[in-house]
Amino acid sequence: MPAWSDFEPFIVSGLALGGVYALSGVGLIVLYRATGVLYLAFGAVGAMGALITWSLIQAGTPGWVSWLVCVAFGAAVTLGYGVIFGPALARRDPLVKAVATIGLTLILYGVADLLWTTSGGQARSISFPTDNSGFSVGQVQVDWTQVIALAAGVAITVATGAFLRYTKLGTAMRAMANDRDITATLGVPVRKVEAAAWLGCGVLAGIAGLLLADLVALDATTLTFLVISSLAAVLIARLRSITVTFIAAIVIGVLHDLLTPITSLTNYRDMTPFVLAAIALLVLSRRGVMSRSREEA
Amino acid sequence: MIEVAGLTVRYGGVTSLDDMSLTFEQGTCGLIGPNGAGKTTFFNVLSGFVRPAAGTVRAFGVDLLSMAHFRRARWGVRRTFQTEQAIEELSVFDNVALVHEHSKLGSATRRQDVLDAIAFTGIDASPEAKVRTLGAGQRRLVEVARAVVGRPRLVLLDEPAAGLPDEETRHLAEVIRQIPEHTGALAILVDHDMSLVSACCETTAVLDFGRLIASGPTAGVLRNDDVIRAYLGVA
Amino acid sequence: MLDTAGPAASRTGQRSPLRRPGRASVIRGAVVTALLLFTLFGLPALLSLYYIDTMTQVAIYSMVTLGLGLLVGRVGLVSLGQAAVLAIGAWAAARLLFATTQPYPLVLLEAGLITMAAGILIGLPALRLRGLYLALITLMLAGAITVVLTTVNFPNGGHGFLGYNGSLVNIPPIRRPSIASSDPAYFRYSVVVAALMFLLVFVHIRTRPGRAWAAIRQSEPAALAAGINTWFYKLWAFALASFITGVAGGVLAGSVHYLYSIDFPTQDSILLLAVVLMGGVYSLWGAIIAALLYQFLPALLNNWGVSADWLTIIFGLGVLQVLTTAPAGLADQVPRDLARLGRLLRGRFRRPAPSAGEPQ
Numbered sequence: 001m002p003a004w005s006d007f008e009p010f011i012v013s014g015l016a017l018g019g020v021y022a023l024s025g026v027g028l029i030v031l032y033r034a035t036g037v038l039y040l041a042f043g044a045v046g047a048m049g050a051l052i053t054w055s056l057i058q059a060g061t062p063g064w065v066s067w068l069v070c071v072a073f074g075a076a077v078t079l080g081y082g083v084i085f086g087p088a089l090a091r092r093d094p095l096v097k098a099v100a101t102i103g104l105t106l107i108l109y110g111v112a113d114l115l116w117t118t119s120g121g122q123a124r125s126i127s128f129p130t131d132n133s134g135f136s137v138g139q140v141q142v143d144w145t146q147v148i149a150l151a152a153g154v155a156i157t158v159a160t161g162a163f164l165r166y167t168k169l170g171t172a173m174r175a176m177a178n179d180r181d182i183t184a185t186l187g188v189p190v191r192k193v194e195a196a197a198w199l200g201c202g203v204l205a206g207i208a209g210l211l212l213a214d215l216v217a218l219d220a221t222t223l224t225f226l227v228i229s230s231l232a233a234v235l236i237a238r239l240r241s242i243t244v245t246f247i248a249a250i251v252i253g254v255l256h257d258l259l260t261p262i263t264s265l266t267n268y269r270d271m272t273p274f275v276l277a278a279i280a281l282l283v284l285s286r287r288g289v290m291s292r293s294r295e296e297a
Numbered sequence: 298m299i300e301v302a303g304l305t306v307r308y309g310g311v312t313s314l315d316d317m318s319l320t321f322e323q324g325t326c327g328l329i330g331p332n333g334a335g336k337t338t339f340f341n342v343l344s345g346f347v348r349p350a351a352g353t354v355r356a357f358g359v360d361l362l363s364m365a366h367f368r369r370a371r372w373g374v375r376r377t378f379q380t381e382q383a384i385e386e387l388s389v390f391d392n393v394a395l396v397h398e399h400s401k402l403g404s405a406t407r408r409q410d411v412l413d414a415i416a417f418t419g420i421d422a423s424p425e426a427k428v429r430t431l432g433a434g435q436r437r438l439v440e441v442a443r444a445v446v447g448r449p450r451l452v453l454l455d456e457p458a459a460g461l462p463d464e465e466t467r468h469l470a471e472v473i474r475q476i477p478e479h480t481g482a483l484a485i486l487v488d489h490d491m492s493l494v495s496a497c498c499e500t501t502a503v504l505d506f507g508r509l510i511a512s513g514p515t516a517g518v519l520r521n522d523d524v525i526r527a528y529l530g531v532a
Numbered sequence: 533m534l535d536t537a538g539p540a541a542s543r544t545g546q547r548s549p550l551r552r553p554g555r556a557s558v559i560r561g562a563v564v565t566a567l568l569l570f571t572l573f574g575l576p577a578l579l580s581l582y583y584i585d586t587m588t589q590v591a592i593y594s595m596v597t598l599g600l601g602l603l604v605g606r607v608g609l610v611s612l613g614q615a616a617v618l619a620i621g622a623w624a625a626a627r628l629l630f631a632t633t634q635p636y637p638l639v640l641l642e643a644g645l646i647t648m649a650a651g652i653l654i655g656l657p658a659l660r661l662r663g664l665y666l667a668l669i670t671l672m673l674a675g676a677i678t679v680v681l682t683t684v685n686f687p688n689g690g691h692g693f694l695g696y697n698g699s700l701v702n703i704p705p706i707r708r709p710s711i712a713s714s715d716p717a718y719f720r721y722s723v724v725v726a727a728l729m730f731l732l733v734f735v736h737i738r739t740r741p742g743r744a745w746a747a748i749r750q751s752e753p754a755a756l757a758a759g760i761n762t763w764f765y766k767l768w769a770f771a772l773a774s775f776i777t778g779v780a781g782g783v784l785a786g787s788v789h790y791l792y793s794i795d796f797p798t799q800d801s802i803l804l805l806a807v808v809l810m811g812g813v814y815s816l817w818g819a820i821i822a823a824l825l826y827q828f829l830p831a832l833l834n835n836w837g838v839s840a841d842w843l844t845i846i847f848g849l850g851v852l853q854v855l856t857t858a859p860a861g862l863a864d865q866v867p868r869d870l871a872r873l874g875r876l877l878r879g880r881f882r883r884p885a886p887s888a889g890e891p892q
Contacts, residue, residue: 038664088856095610095664099809100855102802106848114841225799228675235668267683274676281669282657344757370759382754384747391743396758398740443758 002261008140010257013215016146018253019153020211024230025237025245026160027204032239033177034197035086038098039078043227044108045202046209047220049073051116053210054124054218063129071206077108078202079195086194090180105224112220126213149211156204157246164242169196232273236280252276298322299451299483304352306338306507313338314349315507324477325484327498327515329491331527334504336487337379340453344376345369356451356483371399373450373482375443377457383428383439389415390424393442400447407447414446417479418472434465441472449482456488466493473497495519503527571723576716584719586831588787591722594823595729595780597808599773601822602733604805605813606742607769608749609659610667613674615800617774619681621647621781622791626706627687627695629785636709640725640782647778648771655770659763671801678798686791705789712786722783729776730816741768803847810850812863821862 024042031039049070056066081104089097116124130144164170172193175183184190208230212223233252237244252273259269299321306314314335328336341347343354345366354361356374364372375396384392393411400407415424418438422431428439437457444452454473458466474497476484488494494501495515502512505527511518518524576584596618603609611617625643628634634642658669689704690697697703712721736742744765747755755762785791807825812818825847830840858865 038668085852085856092855093663095667096855098664098667099610099805100852102806103848103851103855106803106806106844106851108848110841110844110846110848113844114839117839221799225797228671228798231668232672235665235672268679271676271679274672274679277672278669278676281661281665281672344753346753346756366756367759367761370757376757378751378754378757382751382757384743384750384754386746386750387743395743395747395760398743399759 005139006261007258008138010260011254012137012140012142012146014254014257015250016149016215016253017257018250019150020208020215021230021233021253022153022246022249023156023204023211024208024227025233025249026156026242027201027208028230028234029237029239029242029245030160030164030173031197031201032094032234034173035082035090035176035194036094036097036180037082037086037089037101038094038231038234038239039201039205040098040101040227040231041078041081041104041108042201042205042208042230044105044112044220044224045074045077045205046070046207046212047223048077048108048112048209049206050126050209050213050218050223051112051124051220054116054126054213057126067210070210071203074204074206074209075199075202077104078205079198082194082198086198087191109220109224112224116220124218126210126218128214131214145211145214149215152207152211153246153249157242160242169193173197229273232277235277238284248276248280298357299485300353300355301339302353304339304342304354305350306335306342306347307350313507314342314352317352317504317507317509319502319509319512321483321485321500321502323483324499325473325486325497327494327501328485328487328504329489329494329501329524330504333506335507336504337455338507339504340376340455340485340487343369343374343451343453370396373448374453375445375449375451375482376453377437377440377444377455379455379459381433381436381440383431383436383443385429386427388425388427389420389422389431389439389442392428392439393446396443397447402447410447414442417445417475418442419468434461434469437461437465437469438472441469445476445480445482449480452476452480452482452484454484454486454488457486458488458490458493466490469493470496491519568723568727572720576719581715582835583831584715585787586828588715588719588722589784589827589831590820590823591719591726592780592783592787592823593827594820595726595776595783596804597811597822597826598726598729598733598816598819599776599780600804600808601811601813601816601819602737602776603769603773604808605815605818606737606749607745607766609766609769610663610805611670611770611773612667612801612805613654613670613677614773614777614804615796615798616674616677616681617647617651617777618781618784619677619793619796620650621778622785622796623681623686623781624778625782625785626791629706630687630689630695630704636707636712636786640779643782643785644775644779647781648775651774651778652767652771655767655774659766659770671798674801675798678793678796681793681796685793688790703790706785706791708786708789718787722787725779725783729779730819732776733772734816736772741765745769803844806847806851809854810847810862812865815863818863 028039028042031037052073053066053070056069057063061069081101085100089100128145128148130148132143134141134143134146136142164174172183172188173196175186175188176190176193180190209223212226216222216226229252230249233245233249236248255276256269256272259265259272299319301317301319304314304317304319305312317335317339328339330336338347342349343356343361345364349362359372361369361374384395387395390411393414394407397407397410402410412424418441420435420438420442422435428436431439441454441457444454457473458469461469470493473484473486476482486494486497498515500513501515501518503510503518503521503524505523510523510527511521575587579587596614599617600611600614603611621643624646625639628639628642629636632639654670654673658666658673661669684694685696687695688697689695708718709721712718737745744755744760744762747758747760748762748765752762788795804822804826807822808818810825811820811822829843833840833843
């Protein structure tokens with residue numbers, strides 16, 4: 001068993017990773033609640049946005065402009081998909097809606113890999129100016145990017161919570177999660193509310209893509225399928241609570257990184273999100289939360 | 298013969314059935330009541346889709362609630378659904394045979410039973426025809442045939458005539474009326490259509506807000522003041 | 533439950549209510565037999581070694597897509613973890629092939645049964661969930677299995693339970709059956725195994741389980757009300773699909789000789805679902821189309837020097853198209869489009885009366 005001081009740096013990196021998972025998870029939940037779509041293309045959108053940013057930086061574009069382009073790309077693609085395919089699939093099962101976003105995932109992944117070839121291509125990376133400056137807590141070096149990642153997770157969770165609770169648009173989204181048809185008859189502009197959710201989710205996808213590109217790796221495959229890990233937090237929250245999502249995301253991030261210095265478990269650390277999500281799903285199903293539909297029979 | 302005692306069902310904070318007690322002896326019995334009175338919930342309890350908070354159900358002396366849901370159909374609890382549920386991609390024959398496949402009878406007997414049930418309901422299509430090629434009325438009959446094939450004991454019909462034209466409703470009423478005599482089962486008919494209920498049922502019970510408010514011979518029940526009040530909402 | 537059906541479903545079914553089963557099935561049987569004989573004896577002579585290897589992979593993956601198509605199309609269960617199930621089968625077969633001298637068919641059977649046991653272990657808890665949650669838990673479990681496989685690696689002739697030789701020198705290849713050591717012979721062998729698996733599924737869907745699955749897919753309450761033990765039949769479907777996929781893993785082990793865990797990434801499970809949906813889940817032909825999409829097209833593009841990324845993009849478009857407009861996939865769409873094309877051409881040449889309007 002390694003000494004406690006060996007774990008300390010991993011708590012910091014785990015918190016940063018958890019922050020990004022939380023931010024992603026909140027984006028996924030808001031969209032799911034408002035539209036019934038579990039947006040599996042979240043990672044792919046972020047990946048491609050980050051790759052575009054990389055190209056722009058290579059071409060000499062100022063950093064902040066290229067970061068904004070990444071976020072704008074995420075928002076545009078996500079909103080575009082929502083506007084085009086949202087209505088066509090609105091009345092279908094959530095499973096069909098989710099699988100359809102796999103279609104978008106594959107398209108984006110294919111394009112990204114075509115334009116920024118991974119195999120045999122050069123290694124790419126995005127770095128923020130905040131990577132190299134930081135401070136130390138005891139023995140542990142903390143850089144500002146890690147702080148930003150965790151802070152973004154916290155801020156997005158709090159802001160989204162407040163937004164859903166106190167604004168008109170947020171209330172409309174919560175109402176739509178309960179019953180789309182009834183909400184529509186109450187005079188809520190369903191299409192507009194959905195568009196807002198798509199847009200918000202897309203913005204978060206862009207931000208998550210940038211942060212993960214810095215913290216983890218800038219690689220289409222990794223970033224596209226990292227969404228599966230964020231999904232774990234969302235599943236633990238039963239696709240409902242953003243608070244639970246946040247906590248689960250932080251726990252997953254920290255636990256994952258804490259396993260790194262333990263020799264016997266380090267190879268298995270990538271299982272953390274999957275195992276936690278699987279356990280949560282099974283415990284919940286035992287309580288019958290999701291296994292029985294309540295409608296007629 | 299079915300005896301229900303103290304049946305209570307709660308969903309979250311809503312009480313769908315409130316201490317309901319009821320006995321049906323034989324024949325085709327009606328169960329009526331306004332929307333949300335708990336009629337379908339009652340059927341769902343009998344089918345095993347809903348677990349009641351309290352109460353007992355004995356059918357022909359057997360404790361129904363202790364039986365696994367899929368076994369109830371094999372034992373003889375059969376039903377049709379509010380939204381018709383004939384299996385689209387199977388043939389008429391297979392739809393009806395589905396419920397009979399688990400019986401211990403020989404295959405020739407089972408085949409004959411299935412054909413009898415199809416003939417009994419008067420389905421106007423080849424037994425080999427796929428259900429998705431049939432019209433709404435025929436599909437309803439397929440569902441009814443599935444409910445009466447073999448040895449049913451309780452046949453639960455949940456608004457079987459909903460959305461059917463008069464002509465087909467009359468035919469269906471005739472079929473429903475004959476179920477007890479033809480199969481020996483007790484049939485329970487839930488419907489909004491009072492003319493259908495009075496045409497088919499000797500006995501009728503009325504539910505309102507999950508409670509039984511009247512029961513007895515159909516003609517008398519339909520004249521009962523409480524029933525009229527529950528339906529028309531006048532004080 | 534995946535209602536790939538959606539609004540367009542009833543339209544697809546309005547064919548031939550008066551089909552005479554006798555004659556049609558004789559014709560169909562003859563066509564299938566002829567195709568199978570051609571595949572076994574004609575095809576290897578026509579193809580280069582490159583394409584024979586490719587078609588071996590098509591045969592293997594047609595079993596995987598068969599299992600997944602069975603789950604999605606017949607029962608309405610969506611699994612996002614089939615690549616992991618395939619990996620389990622391949623691992624079990626490789627381990628048995630190194631450890632024993634059992635005949636190959638026996639190893640395939642055992643690999644299938646081991647994978648089936650694993651599938652049941654996964655299915656027992658997972659099948660308490662439905663729809664989206666079931667799909668996601670299979671994805672999570674597949675992710676976990678992939679991580680484990682990456683760590684324990686595939687057997688390569690080493691010692692111990694895992695059979696992994698870490699030194700990476702003198703690694704023996706996974707053996708093939710003695711009657712099928714050459715590539716064309718192994719291709720035939722794979723086709724025969726695949727044909728047996730298709731037969732197994734065909735028998736299932738024509739008998740009691742198939743009827744039960746049809747009922748479950750349409751409505752679980754209705755199935756229960758018809759006396760069907762839905763839990764049991766869903767688990768049966770899961771077990772059957774796992775068995776077939778496990779056998780496919782066994783055939784895969786012999787075909788490639790060396791197995792590496794990076795060959796079974798989690799995203800392959802997602803891609804498999806995509807091609808299965810495109811191929812068509814309501815027909816057994818769909819499984820073959822899906823396998824061609826998954827293995828043959830990439831090989832073709834590779835041969836032409838076109839990036840496989842184009843294919844990924846096409847798969848993505850295909851998924852969206854299938855889910856929005858053509859739920860029955862290519863297996864249904866191609867014949868109908870051909871028929872429409874035929875009508876159109878006939879119309880062009882014969883110049884029919886203006887009233888004979890073309891549908892759509």
